[in-house]
Amino acid sequence: xxxxxxxxxxxxxxxxxxxxxxxxxxxxxxxxxxxxxxxxxxxxxxxxxxxxxxxxxxxxxxxxxxxxxxxxxxxxxxxxxxxxxxxxxxxxxxxxxxxxxxxxxx
Amino acid sequence: xxxxxxxxxxxxxxxxxxxxxxxxxxxxxxxxxxxxxxxxxxxxxxxxxxxxxxxxxxxxxxxxxxxxxxxxxxxxxxxxxxxxxxxxxxxxxxxxxxxxxxxxxx
Numbered sequence: 608x609x610x611x612x613x614x615x616x617x618x619x620x621x622x623x624x625x626x627x628x629x630x631x632x633x634x635x636x637x638x639x640x641x642x643x644x645x646x647x648x649x650x651x652x653x654x655x656x657x658x659x660x661x662x663x664x665x666x667x668x669x670x671x672x673x674x675x676x677x678x679x680x681x682x683x684x685x686x687x688x689x690x691x692x693x694x695x696x697x698x699x700x701x702x703x704x705x706x707x708x709x710x711x712x713x
Numbered sequence: 714x715x716x717x718x719x720x721x722x723x724x725x726x727x728x729x730x731x732x733x734x735x736x737x738x739x740x741x742x743x744x745x746x747x748x749x750x751x752x753x754x755x756x757x758x759x760x761x762x763x764x765x766x767x768x769x770x771x772x773x774x775x776x777x778x779x780x781x782x783x784x785x786x787x788x789x790x791x792x793x794x795x796x797x798x799x800x801x802x803x804x805x806x807x808x809x810x811x812x813x814x815x816x817x818x819x
Contacts, residue, residue, distance in 0.1 A: 610815065610817055610818070616764075622728045622742060624730050624739055624742060626739055630737075631736075631737035631738070632737070633730055633732055633739065633795055635788065636728060636730060636788060636793040648817065658722075678816055679816065679817040680813040680814075680815065680816055680817070681813070681815050681816075681817050682741065682742060682812040682813050683805050683806065683807050683809070683812045683814070684812075687742040687812075687813075688817070689739055689813045699789050700789065701789050703789070706788040706789045706790075706793075707786040707787070707788050707795045708786075708789070709716065709786065709787050710784050710785065710786055710787075711716055711754065711785040711786070711787050711794070712716070
């Protein structure tokens with residue numbers, strides 16, 4: 608890996624944006640630590656770090672709603688990732704395709 | 714606002730994903746505190762909180778690269794926002810349209 612991800616700015620974590628490769632819909636946002644990113648790149652499926660459970664987490668491991676990685680993009684200052692994925696089933700635990708299914712009322 | 718944003722989980726900040734309303738390209742990721750979100754909703758242009766400068770920041774205030782808000786979406790657990798915007802010029806300070814212009818080498 609030629610690009611060094613700045614995990615320190617976020618106390619060991621970087622935010623990950625997840626986008627559907629086909630529809631370009633933003634599906635969810637989660638966090639990755641170094642281990643989660645390495646496993647994601649190695650296995651080609653999305654891994655995250657759960658802040659609430661304080662542990663590594665393979666998306667869809669129990670639900671079957673896996674995210675197959677198409678591309679991993681990094682932002683200009685190397686402290687945020689964008690996973691472009693093929694999503695099996697729903698990304699959201701509510702059953703919605705995307706976690707962003709509600710608009711804030713202005 | 715009927716939805717209560719959980720700013721506390723991120724020590725007063727929530728990550729904001731910014732997506733182009735027309736192309737659906739993910740443009741950047743930044744952070745908002747309560748004041749930034751309120752100004753965004755009130756004025757219809759994107760405001761953020763800069764972690765490095767520790768201050769409120771109107772996107773494009775100096776560069777002219779404003780982000781006109783089309784919609785503000787919130788995720789299922791109310792700790793992340795998605796701004797759908799009309800971007801004037803480039804979103805990235807490098808001159809690229811999106812901050813995610815590089816792919817991580819696998």
